[in-house]
Amino acid sequence: MAKIKSLDELKKLREKLQNKVELREKGENVDDLVQIKIAMATCGIAAGAKDTMDAFIGKLNEKNIKNAVITQTGCMGYCHSEPTVEITLPGKEAVVFGNVDADKTEEIIEKYIKNGELVDGIIPVGYTTIEEEK
C-alpha cells in the first residue's frame, strides 16, 4: 500500500473510495431516496435488462443524481413487457415501466425521476409488496 504524503492525497483517495460505501450511506437515508428496481430474472436478462441497468448507472452518474439507488429484483411477472423497471420516488407509490430499453432510460430520468412527470409505458400494478401488506 502506498504511503499517503499529504492531506490532499488523503482527500483524493477518499474520493476514489467513497463510492464503495456511498450506496450504503444512501441506504441509511432511505426516506429521500429514489429506488430503481430492475427485474433481472431469465426473461429480463434475455430481453436486455443488463443493458438497461448499465444505462441507468451510467446516466445517473453523468447527470450527477446522487439520491438514487439501483437494485435488481426477480421476475415481476410482466414477461410480456420486459425489461421492466420499478421506480419509487420518495414518499410516492411505486410505478412500474415496461419495455425499458437503454434509450428509454433517458426519458424516464429526465421526466419522471427529475420532475415526477409521467411518461408512456407504465404498467398498472397488480400486486402488493410485503411492506404494503403490513
Place this chain on the structure above:
Amino acid sequence: MANYKMHVLICGGTGCLSSGSKAIADNIKSLLKENNMENDVQVLMTGCFGFCEKGPIVKILPDNTFYTEVKPGDAKLIVEEHLIKGRKVDSLLYKDPMTKKHISDSKHMDFYKKQMRIALRNCGFIDPDKIEEYIAREGYQALGKVLSEMTPKDVIAEMKESGLRGRGGGGFPTGLKWEFASKYNIGEQKYVVCNADEGDPGAFMDRSILEGDPHSVIEAMSICGYSIGATKGLVYIRAEYPLAIERLQNAISSAREMGLLGKDIMGSGFDFDIELKYGAGAFVCGEETALIHSMEGERGEPTTKPPFPAESGYWGKTTNVNNVETFANIPVIINKGANWFNKIGTEKSKGTKVFALAGKINNVGLIEVPMGTTLREVIFDIGGGIKNGKKFKSAQTGGPSGGCLTEKDLDVPIDFDNLVAAGSMMGSGGMIVMDEDDCMVSIAKFYLDFTVDESCGKCTPCRVGTKRLYEMLDKITKGQGTMDDLKKLKMLSGVIKDTALCGLGQTAPNPVLSTLDNFWDEYVAHVVDKRCPAGQCTALLQYVIDPGKCIGCTACARVCPVGAISGKVKTAHVIDQEKCIKCGACYDACKFGAIEKK
C-alpha cells in the same frame, strides 16, 4: 473495483460471532458465487449493531432490511428470496415487542429512532479490518486537517469549545485535561494513554467501539498526541478482549503501512506511534493511577492524586489518559467543528452517550443517545419497555460506583450532573433495568460482593469496610437484620466514602446509600416484618397452601424432600414452616395453584 448494487452487512461483534455469524457470511458468499452474483452483492462483516440480544444480525442495504436471529441455514432464503428475487424474508424480520408486527426496515424500529450515533457512527456500518472503508467515511481527515491547518493550541481550543467531557466515568472536560498535559513537560517524552480496561459489570461499549471502529481511536490518539506534544501512544486493554485486540492490532499495522501512523505522518514532520499493553482484568486497574502502575509492571494499585498523570504519569513522564468512547468522539468534533458538537446535548453535558442496556428490558443492547434524553425514552421507547409486561422498578446506572434511579426520575434528562443530583452517576454507561421482581437489598449486595472481590486491599476502609457492608446486607437478606444494622450501614458507608484512597472505595457504598434512600421501606420489611416484598430472598420466603384451592392430591407432599407437608388424601394439606427449607419443589408440583409464595 466492483460496482456493487447491494450490500449485506453481517455483524462481526463478539456477541453475534459467538452465535454463528461467520458461518452465515460464508454461506451467503458461496451461494452468491453459485449464482454468479459475487460482483453485484458485497458481503461484509461489521462491528456490533447494538441489538446483540436478537443477534446474529444481518442488514441489507440499500433497502435497510434488518434481519434478526439469523441462522446459518437461513442464508439460502436470504440469497434466493431477497438478493435474487427482491422479496424480504418475513420470518427473519424484527418483531416489535409492543405491536407484535414485523418491521421491514431499521429506520422504523423504535430501537434506532431516538438514537444519534457519533461514537458508534461506523459500528455496524464498515468493515473494521479495512482501512479503506474508514477512509471512505472521512477517516483520518481530521488528523490531516489538524496536522496541516491547526496549531496544537488551536486543537485544544477547539476541544474546550466543544464541551466534550470524559466518558470513562468522571466526566472531566477533555479540552482542559489536554491543556494541562500540553503545559507540563517533565523530561522529553510524553504519552497518550487510551483506557480500554472497561471493568464495570454489564458494560461493553468500549469493547464494541474497538471491535467495530478501531481506527477512530487510533486517529484520535494521534490528534491528542499532536496537541499535547506526545509521540507515543499506549492502549491499555484487558486480555479478555481478544477480538478487540486483534482488530486494533490489524488497524495499527494498516495505518502504519499507509503512513497514517509512525514517522512523518502525511509529510507533516509529526511522528506518532501506538503500542498495546495488556491488563489482566481487575476493576481497579481502570483507575488511571493504578492503570499506569500496571503498565509499568507494578501491582495495579492506585496512588493519591495529586500528582495527576499530567504531572507525573507513565515512568514519571507527562501522560494524558482518556477513555475509548471519549476518543471515538474526537475526529467528528474536528471534522464538523466544536460548534456543531456543542449544540447537541444539555447545557453542561455536550454530545451523546453510549449505554449498555441490560436487565428486564425488551431490547437489550448498545445504544447511543443525545445527552438530555430522558430515562423514560431510553427504557420505554428505545428499550421497548419492561419484559413480560411487568412494572418498572429501578434503573441502576454507574455500575458499582453508581446508584438506583426510580419512577420519580423517569423524566429527568440524563446528563452527568442530573444523574449525580438524582443520587446516581453516569459512570461508563452501564444501565441495568429492574422490575417489580427484583429485590433492592439483594441488588446492593450484588454490587458489594463485586467490590469486595475487586478491592486491591491497599487501604483499610475499602478492604475491611466493604466486607462489613456486605456482611450486614447478607444478614438482612437472611432475615437476621435489625434496625440498628440499617443505621450502621449508613454510618459505615459515610466513613468509607470519606476515607478510602481511590475512587473504587470512595464510591463503593453508593449502591447501598441509594437503595437505602429510595427503598427504605423494602429494607424495613426485611428487618422488621422478615419479609422480602419482591419475593427474592429465599430465606424470607414462605410457602403456604390455600385450603380453598387445595384438593388434596398429595403431589406436594410426595416431592417435599424434608417431609414438611402433611394432610390426608382429598383434604387440604398444610406446610410446617419450621421444617420447610423453601426449596420450591411443592410450588412447582402443585397443578392447582394452591401453593403461594409470600
